Amino acid sequence: MTSRLRLLPAAALAAAALLTVTACTTSPPDRETVQLTAVTPEAAVTTAASGTAAERAVETSRVLWRSSPVVVLAPADDPDDVAEAAEQGERIGVPVLLAAAGVDVSAEVDRLGATTVATVGGSTSEDAVPVDVDDAEVVPAADLEPSGDPEADSSTLVVVSGTDDAAAVATARAAGAEVLPLPEGVTDLQQDASVVSAMGASEADGTLVVGSAFADRPHLEWSVTAARSGTELPGGGQRIFPDRxxxxxxxxxxxxxxxxxxxxxxxxxxxxxxxxxxxxxxxxxxxxxxxxxxxxxxxxxxxxxxxxxxxxxxxxxxxxxxxxxxxxxxxxxxxxxxxxxxxxxxxxxxxxxxxxxxxxxxxxxxxxxxxxxxxxxxxxxxxxxxxxxxxxxxxxxxxxxxxxxxxxxxxxxxxxxxxxxxxxxxxxxxxxxxxxxxxxxxxxxxxxxxxxxxxxxxxxxxxxxxxxxxxxxxxxxxxxxxxxxxxxxxxxxx
Structure with a gap:
């Protein structure tokens, strides 16, 4: 397999971490040091709000990661594999992607420059990987060890609606972003006083909102920046009625x-x-x-x-x-x-x-x-x-x-x-x-x-x-x- 590892000059890295990749083979594994690049989005407010968790995982990766020679991959329709992939991705410190019909995961693997695809569920067969990663080495995620170097640091507050976005959440945490899960049933960032307080307390530079509930939300940027101010109306929160x-x-x-x-x-x-x-x-x-x-x-x-x-x-x-x-x-x-x-x-x-x-x-x-x-x-x-x-x-x-x-x-x-x-x-x-x-x-x-x-x-x-x-x-x-x-x-x- 040919290597497609693409390293950026150190001076160009917005945030970086070192990762040691160990492939599971019958002979002693080769070890190579690769560099990860997590970023803070230029826009004050960005969204990952497409209709499926697989799409939102790709969108989150695009927003928070410039490059990563390793990705963790799992089938989107297997909840156990998704949960394990999220756990492994966060542990290793790399993006987590989900394979699903109609989602071009291969393009995101290529954009990241990934040369290794880490799988979960016990299979390391390239034929079992549900996307085209012909140029990447397939290894069990459990065999990858993060280095002891500083974690990636994306200065981003990631606000997540619902419980379907374990992959996106793991990708965000791997990037060093601050993750704020919304309370159950809450999709209005300004309605809940605890959400406004938490968003106001964050010192992150940017905000990424994750969840299909945010799709086509009018004036979302104002809603986010108002909530990020942390200023509450008399009586709490930022919605006037019916809360008072x-x-x-x-x-x-x-x-x-x-x-x-x-x-x-x-x-x-x-x-x-x-x-x-x-x-x-x-x-x-x-x-x-x-x-x-x-x-x-x-x-x-x-x-x-x-x-x-x-x-x-x-x-x-x-x-x-x-x-x-x-x-x-x-x-x-x-x-x-x-x-x-x-x-x-x-x-x-x-x-x-x-x-x-x-x-x-x-x-x-x-x-x-x-x-x-x-x-x-x-x-x-x-x-x-x-x-x-x-x-x-x-x-x-x-x-x-x-x-x-x-x-x-x-x-x-x-x-x-x-x-x-x-x-x-x-x-x-x-x-x-x-x-x-x-x-x-x-x-x-x-x-x-x-x-x-x-x-x-x-x-x-x-x-x-x-x-x-x-x-x-x-x-x-x-x-x-x-x-x-x-x-x-x-x-x-x-």
Whole structure:
């Protein structure tokens, strides 16, 4: 057999280890020192997500290995052989491949420069090897001994979904990569708090996700980089619903006229939010997280210097609330009442706050006025195109900063406030959209509005508002949880 051993110059090796190969023969074995090259992928996020374990084993090898004169090979349809191959590959420190119909294992053996194929299950016959390796020597994997030299070192976090990828996992561990098996049933990297914590703790440079569950996953790179940040939302993890329920205080800093949030200073506001949320926990089937909904721009009765009938608060005036809420494990939503200007123009003013992971955004179309309208004289409304412009900008901001998803709230108590609601874009996973039904008055009227706005609604989360003074009567926490159906994801107090 001709040797096809291809060694790279030492200076070109990204990571290397030495391996002693001993072939089992009737005469004393020849020993040759060969060099392995494991690498860290150039891309921040790579995938091995094809439909079969054999394909994913090849993909993992391609990502993490530049060369290896030895590979371990097993038939993909024999679980015992696969398990033994994985054990041997990890012990020896070389890639593990699986032979299966339609998978070009020979091409990967050739790419790696492998001159030795290590088999499991007792057969060393070249005819028994299920792929074309005519130029390679076939030996039992058990007869190969790793040297005592340092292991390969690929600075890669390998996240594995399911239990079918023993070969890929062994290939990753042989490369010196860090392997993170996902908990059973978990395929969303951002859902489970323990996964986010583990990914955030990793110091690896790159990330490889392994598993067919990741095939064609939209915005996977953002999902991975957000999870790698390790930043969790109040309540844990990085998915807003259905893992929590919010209970919020609504208002503007420094004034009680616009809601209960402004009736006390920052520390007392945070404490009041915590107490209000706690009153719901006994009736809630989810953890209840306190929230502050801060009115960042306040609709005004006069045009003001800029003529837009909206007073914009300085972001730095809101920052103490954001910081105190974050320290207390609370979420914040910035509420926009734009008057005669548009929502996107106002949202951009608060970009510095919206880059905080615990801050979302609310649009209040009641106060989105036409050029000839004035607050409190008419009830405004907004087209889906303007909502979509804001959501695209906000989702791009989340993506650019590798943030967890943000809550995107749309206030509505009559159909005209969200014109062409069916055209609102809900495709961006960086946002969780919630329609907040914030009408006031008698409970029969409020319930009728709640049902009417649910009719034909898109698939969104839902919010309910309790008014201390205007509701007749205001529901208790238990009543809110039992009499409002479906049960709200967010309950706000004003």
């Amino acid at each position: 329920r919010f209970v919020a205080l609504y208002g503007a800093p420094g004034t009680s006229a616009l809601g209960v949030l402004g009736e006390q200073d920052v520390p007392a506001t945070v404490q009041r939010a915590a107490d209000t949320a706690a009153s719901y926990q006994a009736s809630s089937d989810r953890p209840v997280v306190p929230m502050l909904e801060l009115i960042a721009t306040v609709a005004a009765g006069d045009a003001g210097p800029d003529g837009d009938y909206s007073n914009e608060l300085d972001p730095e005036r809101l920052r103490p609330y954001v910081q105190a809420a974050a320290a207390a494990g609370q979420y914040v939503v910035l509420d926009l009442q734009p008057g005669r200007t548009d929502f996107l123009t106002q949202a951009r003013r608060y970009e510095s706050l919206l880059t905080e992971p615990n801050v979302g955004l609310a649009l209040d179309p009641e106060w989105r006025l036409a050029p000839d309208q004035v607050p409190l004289r008419q009830i405004g409304g907004v087209d889906a195109s303007e909502v979509n412009a804001v959501s695209t900008w906000l989702a791009d901001l989340v993506d650019a900063h590798s943030l967890p998803p943000k809550l995107f709230v749309l206030h509505q108590f009559r159909s005209s406030m969200l014109r062409d609601r069916a055209a609102i874009d809900l495709s961006r996973p960086e946002l969780t959209t919630l329609v907040h039904v914030d009408g006031q008055g008698s409970q029969p009227d409020k319930q009728a509005t709640w049902r009417a706005l649910h009719d034909g609604a898109p698939e969104v989360a839902w919010g309910w508002k309790n008014f201390y003074d205007e509701d007749e009567p205001m529901l208790t926490p238990e009543q809110t949880m039992t009499e409002v159906s479906p049960v709200p994801d967010l309950v706000t107090y004003q």
